[in-house]
Amino acid sequence: MAPQLSPGHVVVIGGGATGAGVVHDLALRGVRATLLERGAFTSGTSGRQHGVLHSGARYAVSDQESAVECIRESRILRTIAPGSFEENGGLFVALNDDDMGYLEPFLQGCAACGIPATVHRRDAALRLEPNLNPAVKVAVEVPDATVDPMRMVFRFLATAQRNGADLRPFTEVTGLVRHGCTITGVLARDYLLERDYELGADIVVNAAGPWAGQVGALAGVSVPMRPSPGVLLALNGRFCDKILNHLHKSGDGDIIVPQRRESLVGTTSWVVEDPDDLPVPEDHVAMMYREGAKLVPAVASATRRAAWSAARPLVGGGGAATGRELSRTFQCFDHKQPDGVEGLVTITGGKATTLRAMAQAAADVVCGKLGIAVACRTTEAVLLPHTAYYDQRGEQR
Amino acid sequence: MSEAVATAPDQRPAAGQTRRFVVSRLKPGDLRPRFDDFEVVVADWTTVLDVLRDIRVHQDRSLTLRYSCCHASCGTCGVRVNGKEVLGCVTNVAGLGAGPIVVEPLANTPVQHDLVVDMRGLYEGLQPPQRPLVRQSERKRADDADRDGAAEFVRFEDCIECGLCLSACPIVGTDPRYLGPAALAAAWRVAQEPRGADPAAVLAWVDDEHGCWRCHSSFECSEVCPAGVDPAGAIMALRRELTARKLRRLMGLGRRVDDE
Numbered sequence: 133m134a135p136q137l138s139p140g141h142v143v144v145i146g147g148g149a150t151g152a153g154v155v156h157d158l159a160l161r162g163v164r165a166t167l168l169e170r171g172a173f174t175s176g177t178s179g180r181q182h183g184v185l186h187s188g189a190r191y192a193v194s195d196q197e198s199a200v201e202c203i204r205e206s207r208i209l210r211t212i213a214p215g216s217f218e219e220n221g222g223l224f225v226a227l228n229d230d231d232m233g234y235l236e237p238f239l240q241g242c243a244a245c246g247i248p249a250t251v252h253r254r255d256a257a258l259r260l261e262p263n264l265n266p267a268v269k270v271a272v273e274v275p276d277a278t279v280d281p282m283r284m285v286f287r288f289l290a291t292a293q294r295n296g297a298d299l300r301p302f303t304e305v306t307g308l309v310r311h312g313c314t315i316t317g318v319l320a321r322d323y324l325l326e327r328d329y330e331l332g333a334d335i336v337v338n339a340a341g342p343w344a345g346q347v348g349a350l351a352g353v354s355v356p357m358r359p360s361p362g363v364l365l366a367l368n369g370r371f372c373d374k375i376l377n378h379l380h381k382s383g384d385g386d387i388i389v390p391q392r393r394e395s396l397v398g399t400t401s402w403v404v405e406d407p408d409d410l411p412v413p414e415d416h417v418a419m420m421y422r423e424g425a426k427l428v429p430a431v432a433s434a435t436r437r438a439a440w441s442a443a444r445p446l447v448g449g450g451g452a453a454t455g456r457e458l459s460r461t462f463q464c465f466d467h468k469q470p471d472g473v474e475g476l477v478t479i480t481g482g483k484a485t486t487l488r489a490m491a492q493a494a495a496d497v498v499c500g501k502l503g504i505a506v507a508c509r510t511t512e513a514v515l516l517p518h519t520a521y522y523d524q525r526g527e528q529r
Numbered sequence: 530m531s532e533a534v535a536t537a538p539d540q541r542p543a544a545g546q547t548r549r550f551v552v553s554r555l556k557p558g559d560l561r562p563r564f565d566d567f568e569v570v571v572a573d574w575t576t577v578l579d580v581l582r583d584i585r586v587h588q589d590r591s592l593t594l595r596y597s598c599c600h601a602s603c604g605t606c607g608v609r610v611n612g613k614e615v616l617g618c619v620t621n622v623a624g625l626g627a628g629p630i631v632v633e634p635l636a637n638t639p640v641q642h643d644l645v646v647d648m649r650g651l652y653e654g655l656q657p658p659q660r661p662l663v664r665q666s667e668r669k670r671a672d673d674a675d676r677d678g679a680a681e682f683v684r685f686e687d688c689i690e691c692g693l694c695l696s697a698c699p700i701v702g703t704d705p706r707y708l709g710p711a712a713l714a715a716a717w718r719v720a721q722e723p724r725g726a727d728p729a730a731v732l733a734w735v736d737d738e739h740g741c742w743r744c745h746s747s748f749e750c751s752e753v754c755p756a757g758v759d760p761a762g763a764i765m766a767l768r769r770e771l772t773a774r775k776l777r778r779l780m781g782l783g784r785r786v787d788d789e
Contacts, residue, residue: 171585171594172593172595172596174603175595175596178597179596179597179598179599179605183602280602282597282598282603282605304590323590323591323592323593324557324641326556392756393756409587414574437619438576438599438600440618519652522648522652523652525647525648
């Protein structure tokens, strides 16, 4: 059954988690949408993240808006993307008296945000995770889960594609077409056929993650992005089953994520202007080893599999120094106000865990502007498997 | 708060050596691939994927390749480097010896453009009709006591669907009907751990001259597998299992256990 598509056309820029979510949401509402991505899908931040479906506990003390979003959205993702998560849970581990001082605010924060939290005493924690630092005092279990980020995003892409969305990887937006104060389309460069073309749009959605500032600049609008990279280290060997977090205020090297037979240690945080060309400073890698070994001593002697950097798409003021102080919540900007630019919507910030809610927020704004009164259906529609993306790819144009 | 705080790097780390990369290029409509030369400065830990991304950012944005996770978990950045199948993200340039480094797309599958190949062959093999072999993760069993034996664990399967095994296999390129190492390895996983699937049906599917009996035991697939799946070992195990079942049937021992 061919989906009935509305006459309006939306161009979405950025083929990461956010853009995939937006085209999926629009396709489900019957809105014709085209997704443009300059490289391969999920080749920006989305694929390079550590692979945690956040319960929200990480933010339960300092950023409760994000925490509430995470627990709600993680539950929705479990229902619409069954099979994409390893239900291993997360542990927040207190190793010293300072950490113990954080325990009570942490538990109160989890309670306030509706995040189930179970306290395990030392012996129980070591039974759950024998490789934990034996200095562990208590460990709090929360419903975090490991996710394969690339494949989860491809489920959104596959489903959008099945519902009629036009997905164009290797297509870079090099300009926005503007008539007066209205954005009417994009100038695209196709790296397959090595040609430039214009593509008309009733609305352009900027979903370029940490690159959203650059896309905004094409329209002459300022998007207050603070791209905040962090280094991640993958080690050979699976040292834990649960996602291990250091129970303290978010800091460097305080999380270990088991993925298949690897363990990921993350991460650091600084702020850049340009999210391309990120360095992987060796002193940051050394810090991952050092801090990771505080949680699991075996990390110190583990073999390095890979180290890389990924840029968080944080939104914030110009003063942010490391990015840690910025909220992980998301923002949707209709550039009609206050920029006076019609036809451009930016959705940015957020986390992979909240991609569906981000997409809904953007699609609600888009549909409002197009006068399309169709409700969002993404909380119920179960996604196709990631493999369906490839089933439907023909000769690649 | 942690006493350790990483300092923001001011610039790219001090550069190392300049290396020459010869990269296969092909766009839709081209008669044949051409090779483009690029010079890239590499440091101790620079990977082949780092180099390809560097080329895209600084030299030629039209170079197309797939990549995502940067740590051998997604399986999308498979290429041939100096003729050998690797994941670019975990292949250090420093380990590739002197001389130019030739980067080509995976073999035995159509090239779509530059380093991007058609993955449909892999997924068709992994998803025969009525018998999807791509495993999803499942809720871990409450009684699962195994700490490190990933083989017994119900979690993400080890296969990352990268297709390196299909590129390296000497049979896949010559017998289009051969099921191939990825699908056969997946079939053996089902036989080992059915999770509700019917292992007899899967065994019957691979018991074919184009199935597990077609392999020439060159073990190239296991050699290149970046995830330790050991497809060749799985193929040998399938043969042993099928042989054992046939022997049991011939000798009339017990009830018939397979599907026929």
